[in-house]
Amino acid sequence: MILVTGATGTVGRELVRVLAARGERVRAITRDPGKAGRFPDGVETVRADFTDPASLLDAAKGVTAVFMLSAPGPWIPRHDEAVLAAAREAGVAKAVKLSAIGTGAKTNGQDWHLPGERALESGGLAWTILRPSSFASNTLAWAEAIRAGVPVPNPMGDGAQGVIDPADIAEVSVLALTASGHDGVTYTLTGPEAISTPDMAETLGRVLGRRIETVALTSDDYRARLTAAGLDPGFVRTAVDGARLVASGGNAVVTGDVERVLGRPARTFADWATAHRAAFDV
Ligand SMILES: NC(=O)c1ccc[n+]([C@@H]2O[C@H](COP(=O)([O-])OP(=O)(O)OC[C@H]3O[C@@H](n4cnc5c(N)ncnc54)[C@H](OP(=O)(O)O)[C@@H]3O)[C@@H](O)[C@H]2O)c1
Secondary structure (H helix, E strand, C coil): CEEECCCCCHHHHHHHHHHHHCCCCEEEEECCHHHCCCCCCCCEEEECCCCCHHHHHHHHCCCCEEEECCCCCCCHHHHHHHHHHHHHHHCCCEEEEECCCCCCCCCCCCCCCHHHHHHHHCCCCEEEEEEECCEHHHHHHHHHHHHHCCCEEECCCCCEECCECHHHHHHHHHHHHHCCCCCCEEEEECCCCCEEHHHHHHHHHHHHCCCCCEEECCHHHHHHHHHHCCCCHHHHHHHHHHHHHHHCCCCCCCCCHHHHHHCCCCCCHHHHHHHCHHHHCC
16 A cells, blocks of 8 residues: 555646556545545545644555655645654555755755655665656646736746656656665656746747747745745745746756656656646636
8 A cells, every 4th residue: 555645736646646547556645535636446535634643643554655745835844754753653664755856955944855854764664765856837827927918927037947747756756666676765856958937938838829928036026926925934935045046057957867767758848838738728
């Protein structure tokens, strides 16, 4: 039995789908099964919350491997700790943690994934750590601006990133959870090319058949927007610092880890845009 936390999210839902299609037994966690939407037939859906240790322990009973994913924010270390404690108590053999590129290199004291990575490495379970780059699906946030025909705000300038298709992250996760040869390994998962926000706008525009412009957003304006949207101050600080890092070229990283694990090249941003064009509803 494989326990998937974050099962309703970007990577988790795709991971559940692929695991179920391969005939694996899957238990999917959500805080609210009523709102979780449909999982494939045979998938067990259980209510659990990272802030409720008893619910996590129940969910971990009879499980062989756990996929650890939490929503981005300063709470990630606490959530990781809670999942690992339940996994240890339930005798789970293996954990795969969805972390983030750049973990361990941050100097601003906001390395959300580092405590969980360290706990995993010394936690007594077999482990694999996945550090993905920026998700291609982040561009879904552009849909409103594209539909309205206004430029997409860009706080990252011309900074390039190894933007990755979440479906590739899910496929690597499947192998890390079910195949041998991945224990004790940290993978940095990127797409096959380093591309900037204007590059992505141009590619998406080609796929959608319309011109998509971007407009530069200063750090102060970006901070003001995120704060006005009611986001956690710790989240806002990290997002603004992250955008600055990207703009300065600090995340222009491309690795071959996806191809090494999957035996085929990582999908491009153009592949992702083509597969998801309907989500932009233009
Ligand atoms: N987006 C990127 O470019 C990027 C890049 C690198 C790494 N990452 C990492 O990827 C991870 C996923 O980010 P995402 O934005 O794509 O989020 P997501 O996976 O789409 O959504 C977060 C998931 O966490 C679950 N969750 C949240 N709080 C919970 C709680 N208290 N108890 C149980 N489950 C809870 C939610 O489940 P329910 O709502 O169903 O309960 C949901 O399934 C983050 O750790 C982020 O740091 C993201």
